[in-house]
Amino acid sequence: MQNTRLNNLFDAIATRLGQWFLNPWRRLSLLIISFLFGFFLGNAVSTTSGQRAELDIVAAGFLVLLIEITSRIFYSRNFSSRRSLLVDSLNLLKIGFTYSLFLEAFKLGS
Numbered sequence: 001m002q003n004t005r006l007n008n009l010f011d012a013i014a015t016r017l018g019q020w021f022l023n024p025w026r027r028l029s030l031l032i033i034s035f036l037f038g039f040f041l042g043n044a045v046s047t048t049s050g051q052r053a054e055l056d057i058v059a060a061g062f063l064v065l066l067i068e069i070t071s072r073i074f075y076s077r078n079f080s081s082r083r084s085l086l087v088d089s090l091n092l093l094k095i096g097f098t099y100s101l102f103l104e105a106f107k108l109g110s
Contacts, residue, residue, distance in 0.1 A: 021085055034089035038096025045097075046104045063097075070094040 021027050049059045074091040 027085060030085070031089055031092050035092040035096040038093035038098075039100045040096075041093075042097040042100025043104065046101060067094055067098065 021030065045059070045063065049056055070090055071094070074087055074094075
């Protein structure tokens, strides 16, 4: 890419954010927020798809596909040696989403 001022600005922002997230407490807080956001998404998706009762099977298939793609990315050999913050937060988003769907299933079963 060309060395423009806008490109330099984006590079500087990316390096500063990368250094900012090197702090373990900030990294942990971002991962916890990602887990809780996944939990919220799971509750929201199950509530809205259950309310409308249209395309339930399509929505469930799409969600399973997204979860499997996320697992493939996280557990591949390329990322196992070096885990980035984005991949870790995506995995915790998936875990929170799956956990909320299990809790919704237990609520419906009781």
